[in-house]
Amino acid sequence: MGHCISSLSSSSSSKTGLHSHASTNNHSNGTEFSSSTTTTLATTNSSVGLRSQFSEAASEYSGGIIGDSGLILESPALRVYSFQDLTTATKNFRSDSMLGQGGFGKVYRGWIDTKTLAPSKAGSGMIAAVKRLNSESVQGFAEWRSEVNFLGMLSHPNLVKLLGYCREDKELLLVYEFMPKGSLESHLFRRNEPFPWDLRIKIVLGAARGLAFLHGLQREVIYRDFKASNILLDSNFDAKLSDFGLAKFGPSQEKSHVTTRIMGTFGYAAPEYMATGHLYVKSDVYAFGVVLLEVMTGERAYNPKRPKGQENLVEWLRPELLRKHRVKHIMDQGIKGQYSSKVVAEMGRITLSCVSPDPKNRPHMKEVVDVLERIQCINVVTDCSSTKPTVSSSSRSSPRHYQYGYRAGAPGVERRRPAART
Numbered sequence: 001m002g003h004c005i006s007s008l009s010s011s012s013s014s015k016t017g018l019h020s021h022a023s024t025n026n027h028s029n030g031t032e033f034s035s036s037t038t039t040t041l042a043t044t045n046s047s048v049g050l051r052s053q054f055s056e057a058a059s060e061y062s063g064g065i066i067g068d069s070g071l072i073l074e075s076p077a078l079r080v081y082s083f084q085d086l087t088t089a090t091k092n093f094r095s096d097s098m099l100g101q102g103g104f105g106k107v108y109r110g111w112i113d114t115k116t117l118a119p120s121k122a123g124s125g126m127i128a129a130v131k132r133l134n135s136e137s138v139q140g141f142a143e144w145r146s147e148v149n150f151l152g153m154l155s156h157p158n159l160v161k162l163l164g165y166c167r168e169d170k171e172l173l174l175v176y177e178f179m180p181k182g183s184l185e186s187h188l189f190r191r192n193e194p195f196p197w198d199l200r201i202k203i204v205l206g207a208a209r210g211l212a213f214l215h216g217l218q219r220e221v222i223y224r225d226f227k228a229s230n231i232l233l234d235s236n237f238d239a240k241l242s243d244f245g246l247a248k249f250g251p252s253q254e255k256s257h258v259t260t261r262i263m264g265t266f267g268y269a270a271p272e273y274m275a276t277g278h279l280y281v282k283s284d285v286y287a288f289g290v291v292l293l294e295v296m297t298g299e300r301a302y303n304p305k306r307p308k309g310q311e312n313l314v315e316w317l318r319p320e321l322l323r324k325h326r327v328k329h330i331m332d333q334g335i336k337g338q339y340s341s342k343v344v345a346e347m348g349r350i351t352l353s354c355v356s357p358d359p360k361n362r363p364h365m366k367e368v369v370d371v372l373e374r375i376q377c378i379n380v381v382t383d384c385s386s387t388k389p390t391v392s393s394s395s396r397s398s399p400r401h402y403q404y405g406y407r408a409g410a411p412g413v414e415r416r417r418p419a420a421r422t
């Protein structure tokens with residue numbers, strides 16, 4: 001769940017939190033594609049039309065293999081669907097096909113052919129997730145375009161795969177690989193059973209690798225919307241970042257930040273960004289630290305129902321992170337016994353540095369990955385260098401006992417941007 005922010009006033013927000021007066025062509029999502037790009041998208045629905053803008057954007061990069069299994073795709077193989085295709089694939093967008101709902105529309109389960117990705121009958125081929133954007137949303141177009149541009153161009157094991165898209169009249173849709181275990185947010189906050197600690201570590205490590213990939217590109221990509229609900233999980237609980245609607249190219253070499261409209265989600269947005277609109281690569285690191293804190297505590301980044309002074313998780317718990325002996329007291333009580341005190345101390349340290357008020361004092365995501373790999377190593381039931389168990393697991397919430405079933409049409413709660421900036 002997100003309590004969303006934008007530099008626009010709440011009165012300019014629609015009921016769903018989308019900004020009704022944002023122009024579809026004003027790049028209000030912060031992506032830096034030229035206006036001619038917009039024209040291309042507006043006037044053609046073919047992959048050829050899109051390809052030219054991919055190469056334009058790809059020229060920002062060195063192209064080819066980036067390392068860590070990440071790729072910049074020189075000619076993205078996105079399938080262009082007709083609206084009818086996706087109506088068929090989702091059984092007419094039936095409510096029982098719905099996987100969830102976000103700030104910009106509903107996500108449905110659809111069936112497509114495994115090889116050709118063509119729509120198929122329910123039960124044959126493979127499942128895909130079909131996001132249908134609210135047709136009345138103008139902001140939605142900018143988000144849709146950003147998603148197609150960034151996700152269509154980038155490939156990494158920790159980024160969700162975009163398979164195709166549809167733009168037909170007012171209809172904007174995106175087709176993704178299906179992530180059967182839902183989001184980190186759904187496991188942490190929407191289930192009665194505590195989510196096992198070792199899965200939490202595995203997931204934040206995967207997400208950190210995804211973010212490190214974006215930050216390691218020759219022209220850095222700032223994700224800008226890092227949060228638990230945007231970390232999706234495959235059948236193996238491997239994390240993949242989804243939702244590139246707010247992603248933005250990082251600053252050019254001589255600059256440290258880009259200046260942009262303030263958008264994101266309450267509780268996750270970095271203080272310098274909230275105060276000035278200056279967005280740094282390190283603003284993503286702050287949001288990552290917030291997710292680490294959520295994972296440690298089982299508490300949401302922002303919850304207006306908590307007592308006064310505790311609504312914002314970082315503001316509430318930073319003093320505890322600063323006093324090292326206090327860190328164990330903020331850990332989620334439901335998973336007591338699943339982690340060692342060394343792991344807790346390491347987690348407290350890295351979280352505190354990620355949420356440092358000064359972006360310069362935050363680590364690079366590459367360093368965060370290294371630390372989390374170490375933590376995972378000392379955390380796993382069997383030590384990395386031996387087979388001796390190092391951590392006991394509580395029977396109630398051990399990973400072996402953890403069950404997960406996708407709840408079709410699970411409530412999406414209120415999502416991004418329902419509120420004005422504080």
Ligand SMILES: Nc1ncnc2c1ncn2[C@@H]1O[C@H](COP(=O)(O)OP(=O)(O)OP(=O)(O)O)[C@@H](O)[C@H]1O
Pocket residue numbers: 002099100101102103104105106107129131160176177178179180182183229230232242243412414415416417
């Ligand atoms: N590829 C996917 N596979 C399976 N479920 C998905 C997929 N993409 C999205 N979902 C589910 O659909 C729901 C809505 O996702 P969506 O990305 O639209 O919004 P969100 O990230 O939850 O919120 P917001 O729009 O505020 O960022 C979520 O519950 C998510 O778990």
